[in-house]
Amino acid sequence: MKRKKLTPQLKFEAMFKYITASSATIVLIIMLLMFIQLTYNSRLSIEKFGLNFLFSSSWNPATHEYGALASIYGTVVSTLIALIIAVPMGIIIALFLVEISHPVVSKITGNAIELLAAIPSIIYGMWGLFVFAPFFADYIQPFLINNFGDIPFIGKLFQGAPMGIGMLSAGIILSLMILPFITAVTRDVFIMVPAVVKESSYGMGSTTWEVTHKVTLRYGIKGVIGACFIGLGRALGETMAVTFVIGNSHLISASLMDPASSIASTLANEFGEASEPIYLHALMQLGLILLLMTFFIQILAQIWVGKLKKSMGTGL
């Protein structure tokens, strides 16, 4: 038998390693450059406001007083609302698709959910502004305001006029946008849990609910948390949909009915009008804050998953 010369393979192997390594390095370099660029381009604002930028909620282009607090607050709260709605719902839908519904139903619904994830965010924004907001203002908000507005403490969240747009609307639209993602990943995690693990849980005399929240969910917790954090990342930075429905006000209000602004919506709205260097630099600094927030949240996620692994030895 004639033997093949193996030298070309070895060369290819070396090249392949080189290509993969350099692609990975490029990603790191791009991230670093972004950070440097954003910091450099926000230097005027950093010099002028210092740490105060983080804690001031004034945003006044006329007097050139800038503070990020209102935008940070809006970003965090709208994202929290989105997660509070989308995480439990995503997990429940995934559970239904994997454990309960007929395989044909699962397949069709599963595909529909993946399609939802592919809808561009501008569509969500337009739908939110023209369809969801009027409906919300006419039916849901009056209900919330009338029924919860007078309760001590939490009533503060539900006061004001039913305008349709505002913090809560932005949170709900965001939740719809990240729901398909969380559902799809959680479903895949549930599917990957070995049948024999579920069987041994059922075999102990557990109900479907017990199997799911005590075993299946824990088994795949790494994947589910990963999905939630990617959803979180998307919600944090989501621009178009939020800009349409959040109301774009720089006032911090306790009520979720009131208009607000997020970092991304402020950037989208105000770059065009930012003529003064200090205005531009303040916006750049907002961008820098968003980048750092996303970065630290991902690190937190890693630490959390690592801790979980130590205490329960998750499977996936």
Place this chain on the structure above:
Amino acid sequence: MSVVSLLHSKASIPEELQKNEACLPLYYEHLNTPPKVSVCGLDFFYGEHQALLDNDIDIAPNKVTAIIGPSGCGKSTHLRVYNRIFELYKDQKAKGKVLLDGENIFSSKINILELRRKVGMIFQKPTPFPMSVFENVAYGLKLHYAISKSEISIKVEEALRRAALWDEVKDMLSKPGMALSGGQQQRLCVARAIAVEPEVLLMDEPTSAIDPVATLKIEELIDSLKQKFTIVIVTHNMQQAARISDFTAFFYKGKIVEFDKTKKIFTNPAQKKTEEYITGRFG
């Protein structure tokens, strides 16, 4: 009539059992207690494919019954009927009767969660849950008993001791169950299963995924467990069946070809097929 029914004379069946419904429980001539589990005319289907044909077998209480046979002959399928775990899959169907203490497990009066507490199962691969060693053993206790934290601790220790694992894990109860070695994980699963005080333990090739030393430990464990539990074990390993079981059933192509005392099966089988199998001529 199956081989089993021919083996045992009906004369020795106590009167109370003879009255029992349509299906006459089969009985061992030398035992004075009724069978723990009695299977009558069991057929099993995976969709259209019939995997078990007319299985009849009696499982003696506080004994080890081994199920042997070539791979794919239906051993696991048979075992998975006893705790109705196959019902998780919509295309799987069982026909016939399985009596646990004389009561049909398919009867509508049976609470499936209670049945699965009474009939515990150990799988081929160790399946520790993603939680600590302690929580693994406490898992079933919390499902089935309303007991205090301190009682749970006592029960967990008791189960781990009975599973011959206590000394090895007592200092690492809060470590994840998955951090144990394969053999330890399997004994952890045994501890988890016996913590809820079942009556029957089903084991599906419990030692085929672990090393010889760990296997020996499990075998010793099985021997000590039969004081308290009725054990049905599927095994691929004929030496193991000969070593640890009191009765052996030989399965072939979904049928129970021969069922008798282990000694008889391995020294003087009545069926030619059984002899061929135990002498290693196929399988």
